[in-house]
Amino acid sequence: GAGVSQSPRYKVAKRGQDVALRCDPISGHVSLFWYQQALGQGPEFLTYFQNEAQLDKSGLPSDRFFAERPEGSVSTLKIQRTQQEDSAVYLCASSQERVRPLNEQFFGPGTRLTVL
Amino acid sequence: DQQVKQNSPSLSVQEGRISILNCDYTNSMFDYFLWYKKYPAEGPTFLISISSIKDKNEDGRFTVFLNKSAKHLSLHIVPSQPGDSAVYFCAATRGSGSARQLTFGSGTQLTVLP
Numbered sequence: 001g002a003g004v005s006q007s008p009r010y011k012v013a014k015r016g017q018d019v020a021l022r023c024d025p026i027s028g029h030v031s032l033f034w035y036q037q038a039l040g041q042g043p044e045f046l047t048y049f050q051n052e053a054q055l056d057k058s059g060l061p062s063d064r065f066f067a068e069r070p071e072g073s074v075s076t077l078k079i080q081r082t083q084q085e086d087s088a089v090y091l092c093a094s095s096q097e098r099v100r101p102l103n104e105q106f107f108g109p110g111t112r113l114t115v116l
Numbered sequence: 117d118q119q120v121k122q123n124s125p126s127l128s129v130q131e132g133r134i135s136i137l138n139c140d141y142t143n144s145m146f147d148y149f150l151w152y153k154k155y156p157a158e159g160p161t162f163l164i165s166i167s168s169i170k171d172k173n174e175d176g177r178f179t180v181f182l183n184k185s186a187k188h189l190s191l192h193i194v195p196s197q198p199g200d201s202a203v204y205f206c207a208a209t210r211g212s213g214s215a216r217q218l219t220f221g222s223g224t225q226l227t228v229l230p
Contacts, residue, residue, distance in 0.1 A: 044220070109159050
């Protein structure tokens with residue numbers, strides 16, 4: 001079956017531009033997570049949705065970052081007025097609820113954002 | 117302040133031998149631990165996990181050991197195969213509820229030499 005897909009796979013933006021990154025989770029998955037992975041580091045949590053509700057956005061680094069999941073399936077991560085420090089791979093993950101192993105999150109391939 | 121640490125950025129092992137990847141954590145509230153494997157240009161893939169109520173979990177060639185008193189876990193791969201060459205991330209999570217954010221280490225690049 002289809003896994004988590006993300007688009008675009010690569011994005012180059014000029015500093016100050018707005019970008020939108022899309023995530024298509026596995027069909028039927030209730031939970032959706034966004035992570036940011038800087039070069040040479042592990043993924044870092046940004047935000048979490050349960051269906052359309054954004055239950056945790058504590059990891060968003062600034063108010064330039066905004067995420068939505070209006071119909072409880074596809075999610076978009078938007079970054080306004082991009083800065084060079086926003087350059088990273090943005091990973092989306094989805095998971096079911098109450099299944100074993102607990103918290104198995106399925107990751108997409110990521111979007112590599114480069115801000116010039 | 118890194119709550120999950122993987123102090124070895126890289127590890128090389130001969131095919132057929134054991135690979136041991138280590139991970140330390142500082143947050144005593146973590147109650148579930150996972151290992152993910154990542155190939156270039158792909159997202160991380162779940163490998164194996166362990167609950168804090170256990171000290172060992174085994175799945176085929178992969179075994180994870182948890183030492184809660186030392187806040188240390190390790191992943192053993194026996195025997196190692198060239199296809200195991202990838203970056204391995206240790207991750208931890210805490211709290212109640214069925215879906216929780218993961219805190220990752222910085223990863224260890226494993227190279228299995230034929």
